[in-house]
Amino acid sequence: MSPAGAGGRGGSPYQGRRRPDQPPAGRGVTRSRQVAFEVLRAVDEDDAYANLLLPHRISAARLSPSDAGLATELTYGTLRRRGTYDAIIAEASGRDIRDIDPPLLDVLRLGAHQLLSMRTPSHAAVNESVEQAARIASRGASGFVNAILRKISRTELADWLDQVSEGLTDERALAVRHSHPDWIVRALRDALTAEHRGDELPASLAANNESPAVSIVSLPGFDTPDELVASNPDLLVSGRISPRGLTLASGDPSWVPQVKAGRARVQDEGSQLVTLALLEAEPVRPGELWLDMCAGPGGKAALLAASATELQAKLTANELVPARAGLVRAALAPLAAPVTVTNEDGRSFADSHPGTFDRVLLDAPCTGLGALRRRPEARWRKQSSDVAELVQLQEELLEAALAAVKPGGIVAYVTCSPHQAETTAVVRRAVRISGAEVLDAAAIATRASSTPDLDLGARPLGDGTLVQLWPHRHGTDAMFLALLRRAPAANPEKQTP
Numbered sequence: 001m002s003p004a005g006a007g008g009r010g011g012s013p014y015q016g017r018r019r020p021d022q023p024p025a026g027r028g029v030t031r032s033r034q035v036a037f038e039v040l041r042a043v044d045e046d047d048a049y050a051n052l053l054l055p056h057r058i059s060a061a062r063l064s065p066s067d068a069g070l071a072t073e074l075t076y077g078t079l080r081r082r083g084t085y086d087a088i089i090a091e092a093s094g095r096d097i098r099d100i101d102p103p104l105l106d107v108l109r110l111g112a113h114q115l116l117s118m119r120t121p122s123h124a125a126v127n128e129s130v131e132q133a134a135r136i137a138s139r140g141a142s143g144f145v146n147a148i149l150r151k152i153s154r155t156e157l158a159d160w161l162d163q164v165s166e167g168l169t170d171e172r173a174l175a176v177r178h179s180h181p182d183w184i185v186r187a188l189r190d191a192l193t194a195e196h197r198g199d200e201l202p203a204s205l206a207a208n209n210e211s212p213a214v215s216i217v218s219l220p221g222f223d224t225p226d227e228l229v230a231s232n233p234d235l236l237v238s239g240r241i242s243p244r245g246l247t248l249a250s251g252d253p254s255w256v257p258q259v260k261a262g263r264a265r266v267q268d269e270g271s272q273l274v275t276l277a278l279l280e281a282e283p284v285r286p287g288e289l290w291l292d293m294c295a296g297p298g299g300k301a302a303l304l305a306a307s308a309t310e311l312q313a314k315l316t317a318n319e320l321v322p323a324r325a326g327l328v329r330a331a332l333a334p335l336a337a338p339v340t341v342t343n344e345d346g347r348s349f350a351d352s353h354p355g356t357f358d359r360v361l362l363d364a365p366c367t368g369l370g371a372l373r374r375r376p377e378a379r380w381r382k383q384s385s386d387v388a389e390l391v392q393l394q395e396e397l398l399e400a401a402l403a404a405v406k407p408g409g410i411v412a413y414v415t416c417s418p419h420q421a422e423t424t425a426v427v428r429r430a431v432r433i434s435g436a437e438v439l440d441a442a443a444i445a446t447r448a449s450s451t452p453d454l455d456l457g458a459r460p461l462g463d464g465t466l467v468q469l470w471p472h473r474h475g476t477d478a479m480f481l482a483l484l485r486r487a488p489a490a491n492p493e494k495q496t497p
């Protein structure tokens, strides 16, 4: 069923009408809402990435900083909480949401977000939504939007949540309340249960719906974090867990001159910590060779490259995808560091570089379930069926990393995902096949950190531990870290004849 005349996927929903990116004539829809609506449509129709498209649309629409903030909240908030709003829209309309034309559904989702989570006055949210529906569809469609949103506006979010989760299993109810697909709820539950922290599941789901603070890394060899804070007292405060980390207190990262110059970078503190832990695992000797096996777009490579200059090491930064290898080159260029950028498949890297490196960072391609806060549409785009293919790639890359490192050398296996199949299972298999030693990543990460009590909930494996960071506990992305030491070469003198 579809409201008469509503635009569907086939033709342009804007035929004969003003496109939503055009300024409104007089009353009606604010430009920030137009921008948000347009980005939602592009995410749905063209598989666009909101975090890449939104800044372009904001600047094309010449939004003021406060309107840009509003457009961002509307876009990100609506995308993140889509699962919850869809359940409420279905309940309020008595329809399966698949029977509502996609552009109208986005109008309803935006309206629901304004009404239930942004405290926009009801009349403003409803009127804007009705106007927007009229632009893209028929009068019937705007009447439909009017009726549904008025109904939604009469009940508080908490009461809607009780209503739509009534009679559901615990897991389904959490999925609806916190707007996650069921398979991701299960993956997070399994990872937390492995730490005996299953009770943190609601907090972990809730944290994925919050906008993360912007974290900055001060690259070694340039301003220290304290110097950065001192020279940008209105913009920066010290970070939480990385000794090189800072948090943007206000404004935009590009307002920090050191960020503009490439001497400090935007980087999650969890990403900083797992990279620093590789260097902390044992003292760095001058002349060491380091490999970043999957380096694109170059965030962790920049931290390694700047450290290599300070510690007299040499870095090879490798990336499979040529365009992303270009991003790595661009990221490293301002550092004038001892780095070579290569463009190879990491799986065959050890064929040309067997037993070569003292340390290897394998920041593996993964589902990205640890960064759902940053990529608001990602949870709806990923499928549980993606996991198996990624796991095979991760297994092959880790085998290659352990072959590319020298006997006795160290591999950091990192994912931005807490999914057990991508983390513990991949490491367990590699250890079984290679005989690598599992280091105490929790103790090493704690040493590398600026906080004595990281509350890592470390998971034991072999003689060592595995580390899982969490947004709700550490304020970072959910980065996973294992530190493996390749078995040392057999000493011929000790061998029995």
Ligand SMILES: C[S@@+](CC[C@H](N)C(=O)[O-])C[C@H]1O[C@@H](n2cnc3c(N)ncnc32)[C@H](O)[C@@H]1O
Binding pocket: 271, 293, 294, 295, 296, 297, 298, 299, 300, 301, 318, 319, 320, 321, 324, 344, 345, 346, 347, 363, 364, 365, 366
């Ligand atoms: C998680 S990202 C790395 C992020 C990066 N370390 C950073 O901090 O900016 C994984 C990267 O691995 C690359 N990749 C995927 N398959 C690969 C392969 N077989 N060999 C090398 N790189 C690969 C992807 O293109 C992607 O850029």
